Amino acid sequence: EPSTNFAAEAVVFRTGDTFHRRRATCAWLSARFDDAPTNNMPWILCGAEIPVTLQTGIRLPSGTFSAIGAIGVTVRALNRATGQRDLLLGDVAGNFSFDISTWRGRYCDPDGNAQLFLTAREYIPNTVLFWYEGGGDPYHTVCQCALAWRGVKVCFEPVSYQTVTEDLYNPPCVILGESAMFRIGVSPASFPDSRVVWSGTGNFTFLNGDTGRGVLVAPQGNTGGCNTLRVNLTDVLGMTDANRPQLEFAALPYMDMNVNFWVLPGDNNAPLVTLQQITSMMPEANKILKQASIRLHVTDVVYTNVPYILDTGYSNIVSVVDRIKQETNFPTNTMLFVFHPKCEERGESFNGVIMLSRDALGYTIAHETMHELFDMQDIFPVSEKKTPPQIFLQGPVARSRMQRDWGSLNPSMNYYGVKMQPQWIRRLLMYHNDRYSGVGIPRGNIYGIYYELENGNKVWSEGMTSVGLFNFLTVQSGGGEE
Numbered sequence: 001e002p003s004t005n006f007a008a009e010a011v012v013f014r015t016g017d018t019f020h021r022r023r024a025t026c027a028w029l030s031a032r033f034d035d036a037p038t039n040n041m042p043w044i045l046c047g048a049e050i051p052v053t054l055q056t057g058i059r060l061p062s063g064t065f066s067a068i069g070a071i072g073v074t075v076r077a078l079n080r081a082t083g084q085r086d087l088l089l090g091d092v093a094g095n096f097s098f099d100i101s102t103w104r105g106r107y108c109d110p111d112g113n114a115q116l117f118l119t120a121r122e123y124i125p126n127t128v129l130f131w132y133e134g135g136g137d138p139y140h141t142v143c144q145c146a147l148a149w150r151g152v153k154v155c156f157e158p159v160s161y162q163t164v165t166e167d168l169y170n171p172p173c174v175i176l177g178e179s180a181m182f183r184i185g186v187s188p189a190s191f192p193d194s195r196v197v198w199s200g201t202g203n204f205t206f207l208n209g210d211t212g213r214g215v216l217v218a219p220q221g222n223t224g225g226c227n228t229l230r231v232n233l234t235d236v237l238g239m240t241d242a243n244r245p246q247l248e249f250a251a252l253p254y255m256d257m258n259v260n261f262w263v264l265p266g267d268n269n270a271p272l273v274t275l276q277q278i279t280s281m282m283p284e285a286n287k288i289l290k291q292a293s294i295r296l297h298v299t300d301v302v303y304t305n306v307p308y309i310l311d312t313g314y315s316n317i318v319s320v321v322d323r324i325k326q327e328t329n330f331p332t333n334t335m336l337f338v339f340h341p342k343c344e345e346r347g348e349s350f351n352g353v354i355m356l357s358r359d360a361l362g363y364t365i366a367h368e369t370m371h372e373l374f375d376m377q378d379i380f381p382v383s384e385k386k387t388p389p390q391i392f393l394q395g396p397v398a399r400s401r402m403q404r405d406w407g408s409l410n411p412s413m414n415y416y417g418v419k420m421q422p423q424w425i426r427r428l429l430m431y432h433n434d435r436y437s438g439v440g441i442p443r444g445n446i447y448g449i450y451y452e453l454e455n456g457n458k459v460w461s462e463g464m465t466s467v468g469l470f471n472f473l474t475v476q477s478g479g480g481e482e
């Protein structure tokens with residue numbers, strides 16, 4: 001008779017009021033997860049397809065085979081005739097039912113084994129119930145079994161530098177000489193930390209061990225190189241090399257840049273911004289730029305009313321920039337930011353000089369720095385440039401435009417949730433015409449605009465733009481227009 005020995009405690013068997021066996025008849029149901037651990041309800045990876053073997057050892061001439069599932073559970077069965085996987089239960093609470101002869105002929109091998117594939121979306125404990133009823137009087141038979149499991153969900157969480165009070169979100173580099181805490185979210189909370197095991201390749205060390213939801217990583221050795229972290233949830237069914245979470249980072253030294261600020265007067269001849277405002281912007285700017293191993297140092301703040309800047313309209317800004325460069329000699333590794341009363345955007349980069357408006361913020365400084373250092377362009381242009389693209393994307397950054405980072409149907413492969421959008425808008429979201437990029441998207445790519453140089457001409461396109469992890473320059477290229 002049915003017993004739990006067939007699939008340990010992963011399966012619970014029960015019969016109805018009567019269970020009959022007689023010569024030439026047989027009726028039982030049993031189900032098991034392939035490779036399930038013994039004597040324990042198994043953990044399965046949500047979003048992964050899990051093989052299930054269902055044995056319907058039913059030789060009675062008639063009856064009905066049925067199953068019922070819960071919300072968030074999909075079950076498919078291998079059709080022996082077509083070789084296809086037929087959908088039986090579809091991600092909502094529902095049931096299916098077959099005449100027993102139809103079930104045996106369509107899905108069972110000669111031994112009565114049906115090959116099922118289960119996918120769970122919810123990490124709560126759940127079951128699928130299978131049952132057979134039939135046989136006719138006086139041998140009416142009811143037999144049931146329930147396939148039970150506990151789901152596990154995996155999601156990425158922020159990476160925090162020990163030297164930064166706020167989290168960076170999975171940046172593409174860790175600064176040499178520092179360490180970073182890489183974390184991964186595993187639900188439910190009852191899943192043991194001891195079964196979250198990290199491994200990796202590259203030149204780095206785990207400072208406090210390689211087990212748990214978070215590990216402290218310190219890069220070693222020379223600049224550059226790809227370091228890879230991988231996460232294994234031990235004894236979780238459905239986790240393979242194809243869906244095992246993976247994080248990558250480079251090891252880079254700081255690129256130190258000096259910054260001079262010129263502040264022009266605005267209304268009533270008052271300075272556009274105060275020294276306190278400038279000082280308060282720098283932590284956010286450096287927090288963002290740390291993703292590209294850049295560190296800004298304020299070396300001078302000058303409140304000025306230089307006539308050739310004040311007397312020139314913003315339409316002649318290029319000639320203003322040229323005059324600044326002619327009449328000012330800045331040391332190497334020094335950038336000039338000018339708070340200008342007529343700046344039309346929060347910030348714009350012009351051939352070596354960066355203009356800022358009174359409402360510029362820390363992320364504006366970071367964004368314009370990447371324009372200046374690496375000649376990067378905007379993925380989502382918001383105004384006409386000197387050489388404008390013919391394509392303009394409407395609306396803010398959206399889930400549909402971040403297919404690898406935010407839009408994947410596999411929850412374990414997504415970095416960003418819906419609530420991350422405000423933080424995205426404050427990230428760099430830039431690209432380079434050689435298909436190199438700044439940062440802001442850990443894994444890339446993103447749907448935006450980009451250009452390629454063909455015979456010296458810019459050819460603009462709309463589509464998946466190469467940005468993200470490891471696609472950034474580490475040498476200065478001189479300024480460039482926004």
